[in-house]
Amino acid sequence: MSFEVVLQSIFSAAFIATVIRVSTPLILPAMGGLISELGGAINIALEGVMLAAAFTGVIVSGFAPQWFPGAPEWVYALTGGVAGVLVGMAMGWMIAFFHLELKTDIILTGLAMNILAAGGTVFLMFSLTGDKGSTSTLDSAQLPAVQIPFVNTIPILGTLLNGENGAGYNIMSYIAFVLVAVIWVFLYRMPSGVHLRATGEMPEAAQSVGIDIRRTRYWALVASGFCAALGGLYLSMGYLSIFQANMTAGRGFIALAVVYLGNRNPIGTLIAALIFGTASALGTRLGTMAIPPQFVEMIPPVVTIAALVIYNIRRRARINAAARRFQEQAEAARP
Amino acid sequence: MTQNKTLIEAIRIVVVVLIALAIGFVITALVSKEPVAAYTALLTGPLPKISFENGFAITNINRFGNWMEESTTLILLGLAVAIVFKARQFSLGAEGQMLLGALATAVIALKLALPFPWHMILALAAAMAIGFLWGLLPGLLKAYLAVDEIVSTLMFNVIALQLFDLLLFNWLRDPTAGFVGTVPFPDSAVLPLAISGTRVSWMIFIMLAAVVIVWFLMERTPFGFELKMLGANRKFAEYGGINTKRVIALSMAVSGILAGLAGAHLSMGLLKRLTINLSPGLGFEGIVVALLARNDPRWVLVAGLFYGYLRTGAQIMERSSDVTREVVLIIQAIIILLITAEQLFPRFQQWWGARRNNEAAMERG
Numbered sequence: 001m002s003f004e005v006v007l008q009s010i011f012s013a014a015f016i017a018t019v020i021r022v023s024t025p026l027i028l029p030a031m032g033g034l035i036s037e038l039g040g041a042i043n044i045a046l047e048g049v050m051l052a053a054a055f056t057g058v059i060v061s062g063f064a065p066q067w068f069p070g071a072p073e074w075v076y077a078l079t080g081g082v083a084g085v086l087v088g089m090a091m092g093w094m095i096a097f098f099h100l101e102l103k104t105d106i107i108l109t110g111l112a113m114n115i116l117a118a119g120g121t122v123f124l125m126f127s128l129t130g131d132k133g134s135t136s137t138l139d140s141a142q143l144p145a146v147q148i149p150f151v152n153t154i155p156i157l158g159t160l161l162n163g164e165n166g167a168g169y170n171i172m173s174y175i176a177f178v179l180v181a182v183i184w185v186f187l188y189r190m191p192s193g194v195h196l197r198a199t200g201e202m203p204e205a206a207q208s209v210g211i212d213i214r215r216t217r218y219w220a221l222v223a224s225g226f227c228a229a230l231g232g233l234y235l236s237m238g239y240l241s242i243f244q245a246n247m248t249a250g251r252g253f254i255a256l257a258v259v260y261l262g263n264r265n266p267i268g269t270l271i272a273a274l275i276f277g278t279a280s281a282l283g284t285r286l287g288t289m290a291i292p293p294q295f296v297e298m299i300p301p302v303v304t305i306a307a308l309v310i311y312n313i314r315r316r317a318r319i320n321a322a323a324r325r326f327q328e329q330a331e332a333a334r335p
Numbered sequence: 336m337t338q339n340k341t342l343i344e345a346i347r348i349v350v351v352v353l354i355a356l357a358i359g360f361v362i363t364a365l366v367s368k369e370p371v372a373a374y375t376a377l378l379t380g381p382l383p384k385i386s387f388e389n390g391f392a393i394t395n396i397n398r399f400g401n402w403m404e405e406s407t408t409l410i411l412l413g414l415a416v417a418i419v420f421k422a423r424q425f426s427l428g429a430e431g432q433m434l435l436g437a438l439a440t441a442v443i444a445l446k447l448a449l450p451f452p453w454h455m456i457l458a459l460a461a462a463m464a465i466g467f468l469w470g471l472l473p474g475l476l477k478a479y480l481a482v483d484e485i486v487s488t489l490m491f492n493v494i495a496l497q498l499f500d501l502l503l504f505n506w507l508r509d510p511t512a513g514f515v516g517t518v519p520f521p522d523s524a525v526l527p528l529a530i531s532g533t534r535v536s537w538m539i540f541i542m543l544a545a546v547v548i549v550w551f552l553m554e555r556t557p558f559g560f561e562l563k564m565l566g567a568n569r570k571f572a573e574y575g576g577i578n579t580k581r582v583i584a585l586s587m588a589v590s591g592i593l594a595g596l597a598g599a600h601l602s603m604g605l606l607k608r609l610t611i612n613l614s615p616g617l618g619f620e621g622i623v624v625a626l627l628a629r630n631d632p633r634w635v636l637v638a639g640l641f642y643g644y645l646r647t648g649a650q651i652m653e654r655s656s657d658v659t660r661e662v663v664l665i666i667q668a669i670i671i672l673l674i675t676a677e678q679l680f681p682r683f684q685q686w687w688g689a690r691r692n693n694e695a696a697m698e699r700g
Contacts, residue, residue, distance in 0.1 A: 042485070098672055098675075098676060101682075102676035102678045102679050103676065103677045103678040104675040104676045107425055107485065108622070108626070108671055108675045109671075109672060111427075111622060111671065112667075112668040112669075112671035112672045112675075113668070115616075115619065115664050115668040115671070116664070116665060116668035116669075118661075118664060119661040119662070119663070119665045119667070119668065120664075120665055122659060122661040123362075123366075123659055123662055123665060124366075126661075127659075132659060246616075250493065250496075253489045253492075254489075254493065256485075256486065256489065257486050257489060292504065294497040294498070294504075295501070297493075297497050298493075298497045301490035301491075301493040301494050301497075302490075304486070305487055305490050305491075308476070308482045308483065308486065308487065309476065309480055312481050313480065316481075
C-alpha cells in the first residue's frame with residue numbers, strides 16, 4: 001500500500017483507459033448542457049434525458065429482433081440507438097415548448113422532466129419486463145467497440161488507444177471527443193454558432209439584428225437532448241449492457257456543473273469532465289487499497305464550487321477596475 | 336379583486352390536479368389488465384376502513400399511518416422549498432440537507448449515551464444545525480459572491496452524499512448486519528409514537544409546529560416581509576433599504592433547517608437507524624408540494640397531505656395490482672408542468688375562442 005504503488009497505478013496507460021471510459025458519460029451530456037447554456041436556456045433535465053434514452057435504447061434494441069427477425073446484430077443496436085436519440089430530442093423539444101410557448105419556468109420544467117424520466121422508465125420497465133430493478137431478463141444489443149488497428153503491438157500506446165484489453169473503446173467514447181471538436185467549430189467558426197452565443201449573451205441585441213431567439217432556443221434544447229441521449233445510450237449499451245433503475249446516478253447534474261467548471265466553452269468543459277472522471281476512476285482504484293473512495297469523489301464538487309468562487313471574485317475585480325478607470329478618466333477630463 | 340384572483344388560482348390548481356390524475360388513469364389503463372381496480376386502490380387506499388359488523392371497529396389504521404408518515408416528511412420538505420421559492424432562490428439543496436440531517440442524528444444517537452428527552456432533543460438539534468449550515472454555505476456564496484445557487488446546491492448535494500457514505504461505511508456501519516446500515520438507535524434517541532399501531536411519531540407535532548412557525552415567520556416578522564420583497568423584485572428591495580444579501584443567505588439556511596428535520600424524521604421516526612440509499616430523489620419531492628401550495632405555508636400543509644395521500648395510495652396500488660407506484664411520479668411531473676404553465680389556460684381560451692368564432696362564422700356563412 002505504499003505511495004509508490006498508488007502513483008504507479010495512476011500513471012499507467014490502463015488507468016487513463018479507465019478515465020476515458022468513466023468520463024464518456026459526462027462529456028456527452030456536458031456538451032448538451034453547454035449548448036443550451038450558451039443559448040440562454042439552462043437544461044436541468046440532462047439527467048432525465050440520459051435516463052430515458054438509456055432505457056429506450058435497451059428496450060427497443062431488445063425487442064427489435066421480434067420486429068425484424070433475422071437481421072444482423074448491428075441493425076438492432078442501431079435501431080435502439082436511434083430510438084434513444086429521438087426520445088432525447090423529443091424531451092428537449094418538450095422543454096422548449098413548455099418554456100417558450102406556455103411560459104413555464106425552465107428550471108421547474110427541467111425538474112419535471114427528470115421526475116417524469118425517473119418514474120416513467122421504472123413504470124414502463126415493469127410493464128414490459130415484469131422487473132422493477134433492471135432489464136437483465138431482456139437480451140438487448142450493445143454498441144460496438146472500435147479498435148484502432150496495428151497499435152496493439154506497441155506496449156503503452158496499445159493500451160492507451162485501445163483500452164485495457166486492447167479491444168478498443170466503445171464507439172461512444174470516440175463520438176464524445178469528435179463531438180467536442182464539432183461543437184467547437186460550430187460555436188466559433190459558424191454563423192449559427194455565433195447566433196446561438198449571441199442569443200444567450202444578450203437576447204435583445206441578438207433580436208435587434210434579426211436573430212430568431214425562439215427558434216435558436218428550440219434548436220439549442222433539441223441539440224442538448226441529442227447530446228445527453230448519447231451519454232445515456234453509452235451507459236446502458238456500452239458501459240453496461242442492461243438498464244438499471246436510476247442508473248445515471250446524478251451524472252446529468254454533474255454534467256451541468258462540469259459546464260460551469262469548464263468556463264462555458266467546449267475545451268474547458270472537456271477538461272472539467274475528465275477531472276470528474278479521473279476522480280471517479282481514482283476513487284474506485286483507491287477503494288481497493290483501503291482508502292475510502294468517498295474522499296476522492298468529494299474533490300471534484302469542491303473544486304467546482306471553488307472554481308465558481310474564483311471566477312466570480314475575478315469578474316468582480318474586473319468590473320471594479322473598469323469602474324475605477326472610468327472614474328479616473330472622468331476626473332482627468334475635468335477642467 | 337384579490338379574493339377573486341385567489342379563487343381563480345385555486346380553481347386552476349384543482350383543474351390541473353384533475354387533469355394530471357386523468358392522464359395518470361389513461362397511462363394506467365394502457366398497461367394494466369384491471370385499471371379501475373388499480374386506480375381505486377390509488378385513490379381510496381390510504382383511508383382507514385370503518386366497519387360496524389362486529390360493533391364499531393377501525394381497520395387498516397396502518398395505511399392511515401403510512402399516509403401521515405409520508406405527509407410529515409413531504410410537508411417539512413415542502414416548507415423548505417416554499418421558503419427559498421418565496422425569495423426566488425432556486426436552491427435544490429434539500430436532498431443533501433436531508434441526508435446530512437439523518438447522518439447527524441445517527442452520530443448523536445449511536446456515539447453518545449444520554450437519558451431520554453435530552454438524547455432525542457440533541458439529535459434533532461444536530462439535524463437542524465447541520466441543515467442550517469448546509470443551506471447557509473451556498474446561501475453565502477450566492478449572496479456575496481454571486482455563485483449560481485443551482486450549480487452550487489447540486490454540488491453540495493454530491494458532497495453530502497459522499498460524506499454520508501464515508502461515515503456510514505467507515506464509522507457507523509454495523510459490520511454484523513447483512514446490509515449496509517447501522518444498529519438500531521437506542522430508545523432514548525427514537526421519536527416516541529403518536530399513534531400506536533403505526534410509525535406516526537412526535538414528528539407530526541413538530542411538523543405542525545413548523546407550519547405555524549414558518550407561517551408566522553413569513554407573515555408576521557420583518558424577515559418574512561424582506562423575503563417577499565426580495566422575491567418580488569430584488570432591485571426594488573435594495574432601494575427600499577433591505578439587506579438582500581443577508582436575506583438570501585438566511586432564506587437558504589432556514590430552508591435547510593426544515594430539510595434537516597425531514598432527514599431526522601426518516602432516521603429517528605421511520606427507520607430508527609441509518610441505511611445506505613436512504614431515499615434517493617426524495618429531496619426533490621418538496622418542490623411539487625410548494626408549487627401546489629403557491630409557497631403559502633398553510634397550503635403546504637394541505638398540499639403535503641394530498642401528495643402524501645397519493646404516494647401512500649400508490650404503494651397500496653402496487654401491492655394489490657399490476658401497476659407500479661411510479662405512476663405517481665408521472666402524475667407529479669404532469670402537475671409541475673401544467674401548474675407552472677402560465678400560458679396554458681389563456682392559450683386554451685384563445686384556441687377555444689377561435690374555434691367558436693370559426694363555427695359561428697361557418698354557421699353564418
